[in-house]
Amino acid sequence: MEKYRVNWCYFPFRKLTRNFRRCSPSKRTLIIAILCLVNLLFLVVKVGHLEQPRSRRSNEEQKRHTRGEHHLDGELPATSDLQTQASLEVPTLFNVVYVTLKFKRLKPANIRGTIRPKLRKKVRRKTDDPTITQRNRFSVEREAGQVNRSTGLKTSRNGGSLVDFFSKSYNDGTDPHFSSIRIYSEMAPPWFSAQDVKSMRFLGDAKVLRIKEIPRLDAPSHVIFEGADMDRLFSQKHLNRNNICGGQCGIIHCSVGNTEVFAFHLDRVLGLNRTIPAVSRKFGFLNEGQACQVVLWDVSLYPKDLAAGPATVRMTWKEYQNSLTQRCWQKNVNPKSNSGCSSIYHSEWSKLALFDFLLQIHSRLDPSCCGFRSWQEDVCVQPGRHDVCKDQENIQLENIVHREHDLRHLVFTNNKGFFDRNEDNLDFRLLEGIKELPEQAVSVLRNRKLREKLLQSLFLDQMYWESQGGRQGIDKLIDVIERRANILLTYINAHGIKVIPMND
Template sequence: MGLKCRFHWLSRFWFRRFSLPKRTLLVALACVVYLCFAMSDVDFPLQNRTGEKLGVRSVRPKEDVLVPTRSNVVYITLKYKRLKPANIRGTIRPKLRRKARRITHEHQESTNGKRPHAQRDSNQPDSRSKRADSPESSIRIYSRTAPPWLSAQDVATMRVLAGAKVVRVHGNTTSRPLLILGEESQNRTHLCRGPCGIVHAPVDSVEVFAFHLDRVLGLNRTLPAVSRKLVFLHGGQPSPVVSWEPSLYPDDDSTVRLTWGDYQRSLKQRCWVKNVAPKPASSCSTIHHYEWSKVALFDFLLQIHNRLDPSCCGFRPRQQDACYKSGRHLECADHDGIQLANIAHTERDPRHLVLTVNKGYFDRNEDNLDFRLLEGIKELPELSVSLLRSGRLREKLLQSLFLDKTYWESRGGRLGIDKLIDVIEKRAKVLLTYANAHGIKMVPMSE
């Protein structure tokens, strides 16, 4: 009853308060407002569903482009996944990655009781499924070919060391354990019949840098090395893994026994130059004369003293250095009798050295460099010196080191790698100045 009274009162107020034209205008205005709200509710979903037709841009992954300050190499990192890699000079994402992911997906379906989409012939080996069980290699090559200073065998060995399945580990973690890689059937009766690698401590990451520097300089005297994370060694930290060379380790036949005095006398006799056999009474070893020039240049740039200067006679050692702890620096009083170390060659090639245990130092100050490594050297390899003079060492080292993703990231990316190359470039200038002051010749060394 009350509701009817209120309605009767409102209707009387409406007709007395407003005339007919005003009432008509208010009704029309109310209808317009109602239509505006109705159209806005319909319009927004249509715009969202047809955003492309109305000119709304879709969001694409961003690209961070890092342009080297002193080279022509461009390195690209993607925040989102790309279906097609960017065209980068000197480097293309391996095509095996997408296949490996697809095979892993099929393997998961088969384990869940689902039938794979395709069946392989049972007589053919399923190499793809074997690869799917192995970790993905961290070697990245973003071009059709690798850099020219790396051979096809180098790249193949790097991929195996970085991503092949670990069958077992020989040795213990206190020394340098040997990784047996590949398939169990290949290494069942032999220590290392298939591919193998020696794991160094994480602090010896310079082994990876040394390998790439050796190849860039055109020396080709080190064994391939990569950085790899192993959950069962060193707490999963990135560790250098160096390719195993069987003929270097079974016995001492591949080790050259030389004292510092014998080494200096052999330099004067220019052993095996022009394939002339040395006299039996000479101080010559089986090593060709040019090998010492290559070692001296390589060791000076990295300040590796444990080969030609194992007693630290050419610089001021720190208390934490091994030669200081063992007291070997006291042997410098009789320097001619100091025994050289890590002078090795393979059984099939006794004329050329194999540079192992490349423990270099980037924190050695320029006023404490080991110039003893250059003592007695009268020639340097022309190809290597021309690269140092050209100013392209940084460009090539960046291209080469970028291939090893694990090492690149463990050193702090481009910024960290640049700092390491800064050290090498400064030492290269010192080396060139020393060579010019001492009249050292640049000689083609194809041997």
């Protein structure tokens, strides 16, 4: 019986195969194609029916996740359903959905990898005296004394001009919660000392307590502000001898360009350390609120008083060239009595020449503008000033300053540089007679590290950075210095100038 059933089931299949073999090749191909098409349609219909409920289920789950709830209607499922669902669906890391309620704003790139501190809301202060808020000049009441027309300062009985402002009624435009010296990292750049950082903080952020105008002999008067006594930088001996400033003071120079600030940073980057700290700062009562350069007042530069001017070395161009030939005080060797040497170390002139050439400061070694083509606005164009170049050996050098307690080293003051002088009109007279240059400064120029260090250094002074037009304006100034540095390196190679360590 079993054998009969197998033959009965196998007979139709055997008959079909026999008929299929008897067909022509074209009919066999057609039959195979029809069977394949029917099979494909069957698979498509079956898969579609399976994916439809799965897609509905995934859409519902996605809606529940994004809304933060499991059921839209607010009804909770039965405990048995929860158990079966927990047993069937095991949560994995790929099923976790992070929902953000607010898009994060892209932050700009930070300079030097620092984070700017959060600014607090400024506290508005009331001014008791409405005359203090005037911008064009210092204003004081006429009843207290005579007013100076040039600066608006009140003349005191003891000489000089003086204005006292109390902390409650005086507002110089600074924010006590915000520092203009941007040092966000733990340490300042290595070319700044701890004393430099303190001085910059004081000049940029200190509360102004008193303003003074001090007249000088044969020179424009100085405007000095006295700040809050934070950390005194000068000894009590100096304060008792000269009581012009009772604590820390700064000299205000409202000139175009603020080259004193750039000169200070360039000096520190090159490792010369001969300039006085200077920063940019705005005063609401002066220069129409524009940034002014403020230089730290150093009492040691004025052995007598501020009106008499700083201690300077009196020498002519011939005497200067003779001191370069004699190599005065080199290796601490005392010069002969008839050598004509001054009290300045021989290496100091090399540092001064390199510094003045990069900034094209001619007021020290070339006060008569004999080494370049001067412009009409230059001081040396005054009648009779440029004619001195006919007798160059007797030209008197100017602004050669040293401290009273340190007669061997120079102090670079009044650093008025020129960035608009073309490369074909540079003053090479500043390098005349120089046979050695400091190794540390020249290495910065040769290693192409000048731009990187100057950007990092100048960024600290936010007021100067913004007054020069930001990064774009600062780059233009550095471009000028880099071109002059390349010319100086070519000059060194062409004239065989030695590059030696100068640590004294």
